[in-house]
Amino acid sequence: MYFFGLLCMLGLFSACSDDDKVEPIGTEFDGVYKGTLDVDLDGTKVGADLPQKVYVTKVGDNQIKMELKNFSFGAMALGNISVDKCNVEKQGDNACKFDGEQKLSLPVVGDCDVVMSGTITGEKLEMVINVKATQEGAAINVKVDFTGTKLAADQSSEAKITEFTFDSKEVVSQPVIDGTSITFMVTDTIKAEELAALVPTIKISDKATITPASGVAQDFSKPVTYTVTSEDGIVTTTYTVAVAGKVLQYSLDEWLDKGTGKAAYKTPSPDDKWATSTAGASLLALLGYTGEFPVVPTDDAVKGTAAKLITVYTADVSMAPALTSGSLYTGRFAIDFSNQLNSTKFGIMCDKKPLFFNGYYKYTPGELFLDGSVKDKIVEHPELTDECSIKGVLYEVSSESETLTGVDISGSKKIVAIAQLADGSAKSEYTPFSLEFKYLEGKTYDATKLYKLALICSSSAKGDTFNGAAGSTLFVDELEVVFE
Structure with missing residues (x-):
């Protein structure tokens, strides 16, 4: 009788122990639940019916990870809110309840305690998230209520x-x-x-x-x-x-034939916008000059055709300066035998505010720098190295006929803004440039006024004073002006 009673007690004990066991979960609750959430901040609703997804992942026999990814409301982006280990208790074949907590550090909120609890029934998830934090000594409580339905497959959250x-x-x-x-x-x-x-x-x-x-x-x-x-x-x-912005482009791919006989030369198109020092040098051909013209087209280009600017020695030609630099500029050429610098008429009409002068260039300075400002007293300066010049000049005019010339383009009070290449030294390969128009002190662009825009490229930066090195060669291509 004693042994029989003992066996009965052991059987009863075993039966009770089996009933108390917690049934382990499978992956039936894993997935992505899409729904909406309401956000309450310290008792005040700050968000309602906000679309959101919750990710559920099994991490143990009776534990799941609950995560809201990229959670935000209003201007507050809180990132991922998750509890890595929530305890799960099954409530039938396809239902459970869960709860868990974790310390997190969230953007804006800072260090906080996160508590999650809820239920999953079939394909439906209902949960509450409480976030508690302290900022500047004051407690902050955020409550989030979420209701969602399990997706057959995750959907992308990318919107780009x-x-x-x-x-x-x-x-x-x-x-x-x-x-x-x-x-x-x-x-x-x-x-x-x-x-x-x-x-x-x-x-x-x-x-x-x-x-x-x-x-x-x-x-x-x-x-x-x-x-x-x-x-x-x-x-x-x-x-x-x-x-x-708006862009004025000059590819320098098209060139026009000008002059006849010994004075025949090419000039970039459109010829009502562009002029070169070759227009003057071509006249020297009639006086015996036989060298290369200072501005010619070349296939050595970034794309298509480029302009090749060369400083040439012209001291042995009567009525010519000691040096003639290769110059390409917007404007026109009108010979003035009494004042050669006055022959270059810089600028074309401009009805928009220029921002940048862009393009490509490469440069090789000539071997010997000369001061040819006094033609019969040319001075050699072997210690100096020639430099090129690329610049844009915006200046105000009272009428379309008014223009600045080689005489006053550098110092006129009418100048409003200048874009200037800072580095005129040698460049063996085509190099891009982007020159910002900088407005002079007290000067602004006024759309009610008249302006001209001069884009000027020269193979010798001091060519206007007949200083430079014969053979200095500048290539320019794909020029453009960006306007506001």
Whole structure:
């Protein structure tokens, strides 16, 4: 009887122990639950029905990891909020309840205690997250209520514009994406109706959507706003697309024939915009000059054709200076035998504010620097090295006929802004330059006034005083001016 009673007690004890065991979970609760959440800050609702996803992952027999990824509301981006080990208790075949807590360090909030609790029933997740922190001695309590449904597969939260292009000859620089700002350049001759009807082709994150749609014309005479929404509808990114500036381009690929016989030469097109010192040097050919003209086209270019500027020795030609530098400039040439510097008429009319003078150049200085300011007393300066000059000059005029010349282009009070190449030394390979127009003290651009813009390239920086080195050679190509 004693042994029989003992066996019964052991059987009863074993049965009770089996009933008390916690049933381990499988991966049936794992997955991504998409839904909405409400946010309460110290008793005040600060967000309602915010789209969000919660990730559930089994990490133990009776533990799951609960995580909200990239959580934010309003202007507050809190990043990932997670409890790595929540205790789980099954509530039937496909249900459970869970709870857990963890210390986290979150952006904006700082160090905090996070407590999660909730239930999963079938495909539905309901949970409450409490975040407690202290800032400047004051307690902060954030409560988040989430309700969501399990997804068959995760959906992308990426909402980006990956490419933005135009198929238009009026767009000279394709859009550049910088964060949520997209800018592009157009020709300075684009018409208002063309700018108002540009059609972009836009590529975005996989399965995301965009408004306005790609391939639909928009009025880019003012900034246009695009909104990209991720596949899961949780992330939206707003982009602003705008014209960064208008560009006046001169490729120097086309050259025109001028003069006849010994005075025949080539000049860059359009010849109502560009002039060169060759226009004057060609006249010297009639006086016996047989050397190379100071400005000629060349296939040694960044693209197509470039301009080759050479400082030539002309001291042995009557009525000529000791040195003639290669000069390419916007404006015109009108010979003035009494004052050679007055022959160069710098500048073309300009009705927009210039920002940058851009292009490419390379340069080789000549061997011997000469001071030819006094033709019959040329002085050699072997200690000096010639330099090139590239600059842009914006100056004010009272009429279209007014112009600055080689006499006063360097010091006139009419000058408003200058863009100047700082390094005129040797460059063996084509080198890009971008020169910012810097406005002189007290000077600004006024759209109600008249201006001329002079772009000036010279193979000898002091060529206007007939100083330089014979043989100094400057190549320039793909010139452009960026306007506001």
